[in-house]
Amino acid sequence: MLLSLVLFAVGLYGGLVMAPADYQQGDSFRIIYIHVPSAWMSLFVYMVMAISGGIGLIWHMKIAEIVARSSAPIGASFTFIALVTGAIWGKPMWGTWWVWDARLTSELILLFLYLGFIALQSAFEDRRVAARAGAILALVGIVNIPIIHYSVEWWNTLHQGPTVTKFDSPSIHLSMLIPLLIMSLAFTSYYFSVMLTRCRSEILEYEANANWVKELLTTKTASI
Amino acid sequence: MATRFTPFICILKRDLIIACRNRYELINPLLFFIMVIVLFPLAMGTDQTMLRDITAGMIWVTALLASTLSLDAMFRTDFEDGSVEQLTLSNYPLTLLVGAKILAHWLVTGVPLILVSLLVGYILSLSYAALMALFITLLLGTPILSLIGAIAVALTIGLRGGMLLSLLILPLYMPVLIFSMLAVNNANDGLSISAECYFLAGLLVLAITLAPVATAASLRIRLS
Numbered sequence: 001m002l003l004s005l006v007l008f009a010v011g012l013y014g015g016l017v018m019a020p021a022d023y024q025q026g027d028s029f030r031i032i033y034i035h036v037p038s039a040w041m042s043l044f045v046y047m048v049m050a051i052s053g054g055i056g057l058i059w060h061m062k063i064a065e066i067v068a069r070s071s072a073p074i075g076a077s078f079t080f081i082a083l084v085t086g087a088i089w090g091k092p093m094w095g096t097w098w099v100w101d102a103r104l105t106s107e108l109i110l111l112f113l114y115l116g117f118i119a120l121q122s123a124f125e126d127r128r129v130a131a132r133a134g135a136i137l138a139l140v141g142i143v144n145i146p147i148i149h150y151s152v153e154w155w156n157t158l159h160q161g162p163t164v165t166k167f168d169s170p171s172i173h174l175s176m177l178i179p180l181l182i183m184s185l186a187f188t189s190y191y192f193s194v195m196l197t198r199c200r201s202e203i204l205e206y207e208a209n210a211n212w213v214k215e216l217l218t219t220k221t222a223s224i
Numbered sequence: 225m226a227t228r229f230t231p232f233i234c235i236l237k238r239d240l241i242i243a244c245r246n247r248y249e250l251i252n253p254l255l256f257f258i259m260v261i262v263l264f265p266l267a268m269g270t271d272q273t274m275l276r277d278i279t280a281g282m283i284w285v286t287a288l289l290a291s292t293l294s295l296d297a298m299f300r301t302d303f304e305d306g307s308v309e310q311l312t313l314s315n316y317p318l319t320l321l322v323g324a325k326i327l328a329h330w331l332v333t334g335v336p337l338i339l340v341s342l343l344v345g346y347i348l349s350l351s352y353a354a355l356m357a358l359f360i361t362l363l364l365g366t367p368i369l370s371l372i373g374a375i376a377v378a379l380t381i382g383l384r385g386g387m388l389l390s391l392l393i394l395p396l397y398m399p400v401l402i403f404s405m406l407a408v409n410n411a412n413d414g415l416s417i418s419a420e421c422y423f424l425a426g427l428l429v430l431a432i433t434l435a436p437v438a439t440a441a442s443l444r445i446r447l448s
Contacts, residue, residue, distance in 0.1 A: 112395035119391050123383050132445045133379045136438055140375055
């Protein structure tokens, strides 16, 4: 948690203060320091969720199920942040909040996948059943992800969308790139710290009747 | 041959006979389809040129909704009277048995939908090329809808609320819709539609191979 805070501070300083303004977009390009890492993380978290869900499904590992379960809300919020910051950037740059561009649409579908996963999780009483059902859904959705993301380039060549991602070409200047990488590290470490905290509380909730939880609680309260 | 595929054919026959006995349930999705088609001109005005532009998309979206609503029937009655449990207990591979049920569902709801869509498209004066593209994409697309839908139905079987089902399926349906509409629009502009059709066919093959396995796994989870 501390690591991610430090990285956030360094990355934001580098991105907002040190990096030069873009010659075309001026200062508003700086939103990429939030937008791009959260978009990367939205995909990364989905992969973590689906793979750990699959591990839980195959080897019946409880911890993998819990990781998948606690990743979903974080991933959904990263996706949401990516969409919102993109819209805020799009308003002055493209003159509109929303364009039916392939990348925006695919990110929106990703958000729906996350929300469907969460909805399915909450529909079951039994957590083990919920985790396994959710894992199947996540694995089905993972088939969808490369499809969506290859269709991006494909669709753009047909329709010539209004945007091309800058990072496909290595044309970004080093002074802009380094804060971006630091920010993505910050996002990654933030994800892991929040995910592990969520896992911990999930496990405590799940094992609330077990002896070791009671012992833990009594020793904690005794030491306080 | 006789051993492995006999149960497949038996289930297919049984489901088709049941569907033929309940003729009104067979017609209901079609009625729904036609009524929703009628809603569009009522809502958007009867401007001929505007309507002709959106006809193909309107037909696809409505077909998608109709197939979503009819999905629920795939396993519900069988789940309630316990025959799904008998299927999972049988010696034959559940994947194959589930495949028969999905095929029956597509024959009963998908095929009539395709025919009615063509009729509606013809009446609403779609061009010949667009009509052909609509036919091909529906032919490739509706089985995908049934196959993907089966997974979600198996996951949500016995849970209350069809809303959850739609939430889970619609994001997975979006790529199919995107590629189908690309094909229809290309056909309208006099371009080739083979790329989109190959893509849809690839999706269909993927769905045929994976969806019955996933559906069988979901059923086992729900019944465990």
